Amino acid sequence: MCQLTLPDAVHVDVVVSAACFGTTLFLQQPGHPTYQQLAKxxxxxxxxxxxxxxxxxxxxxxxxxxxxxxxxxxxxxxxxxxxxxxxxxxxxxxxxxxxxxxxxxxxxxxxxxxxxxxxxxxxxxEMMHLPFQAVEGHLAYVTPLLRPDQSADAQLESLSAIIQSRFLAGRRLKCQVVYYNHTWQPCVYLYSREPGAPHWRCIQEDLVLAGLATWFCMPRVPPQLPSPVA
Missing domain, CATH: 2.30.30.140 (SH3 type barrels.)
Structure with missing residues (x-):
């Protein structure tokens, strides 16, 4: 059994194939040599x-x-x-x-x-030979803002849907691993760029500005946006 991993610290093109629990994402790597075999x-x-x-x-x-x-x-x-x-x-x-x-x-x-x-x-x-393609990761340094008078599970499910529809759909995405959590799953900065836009945006910064998440109270590595031509 072989699970793909994300390279450390570098920008890598990704596709978010699923989202859950608010800030948990499943990331595929379309540039990986084995990705083309997934359809088969x-x-x-x-x-x-x-x-x-x-x-x-x-x-x-x-x-x-x-x-x-x-x-x-x-x-x-x-x-x-x-x-x-x-x-x-x-x-x-x-x-x-x-x-x-x-x-x-x-x-x-x-x-x-x-x-x-x-x-x-x-x-x-023979179905075990292709490495498993979806890497479970988490948006680094942020936590969802939840209302105490509503179901936490329902709010997290809603946030996952909002992230996919408002912040990810139709955009090119890159991620950058910045640390690992206590179960050794990668925590990443996620960057997006709309078609025709000259610059990349940091998803975490957009979520905080939208009032959907807040930064952890801890020192953090600042996001390193990909170059405009990347």
């Missing part, structure tokens, strides 16, 4: 695991008991053009025995979903 992998997973696929009936379920860290294939809530749920490579993040369910993290496209254990399927050996 997605097609292979779909052929083998979708209910309409010729080989879906022969795919065994994941053996029980299931444990965190097990890599398998799971259906996402996203639906394809044929009306079927889209299957992805995934890993068990948590197990809930009382409800016979698990929390899954999708390894190529990011995001978390809770689902019954019975939906999980064993992964084929």
């Amino acid at each position: 992998m997605d097609g292979a997973v779909r052929r083998h695991y979708a209910s309409s696929g010729q080989q879906s009936a022969a795919v065994p379920p994941l053996p029980r008991p299931v444990n965190p860290g097990a890599v398998c294939v799971a259906p996402s809530a996203a639906v394809g053009d044929d009306g079927e749920n889209i299957w992805h490579r995934a890993i068990i993040a948590d197990v809930f025995p009382e409800s016979d369910s698990v929390l899954m993290k999708f390894l190529d496209w990011g995001g978390y979903e809770q689902m019954p254990v019975g939906k999980l399927r064993q992964i084929r050996t």
Whole structure:
């Protein structure tokens, strides 16, 4: 099993494939040599695991008991053009025995979903060769501004949607790893540039200016905007 990582301290082109928990992002690297193979992998997973696929009936379920860290294939809530749920490579993040369910993290496209254990399927050996493409990271130095009289989970979900629609959609993105959190996940500055714009913007600065986040009360490395021609 191989998970892609982000290079330290340098600017790298990224695509945000999913966002959750307010400031958590899943980052793909379109410039990485293995990224071009992702579409082929997605097609292979779909052929083998979708209910309409010729080989879906022969795919065994994941053996029980299931444990965190097990890599398998799971259906996402996203639906394809044929009306079927889209299957992805995934890993068990948590197990809930009382409800016979698990929390899954999708390894190529990011995001978390809770689902019954019975939906999980064993992964084929040849589907383990491509490195997992989505790197889970966090916006560095900022925390969401939440109202005490509203549900924190609902506010964080709303913030993730706002970040994607107002600050990321249609823009070119670069990130820069500045430190790692206590679980060794990268915390990044995220930079955006709109089509035709001459300069890059720092997403964190935009979120703070919009009143959606606040800076940590700690010393921080200032953002280093990419050059206009980058």
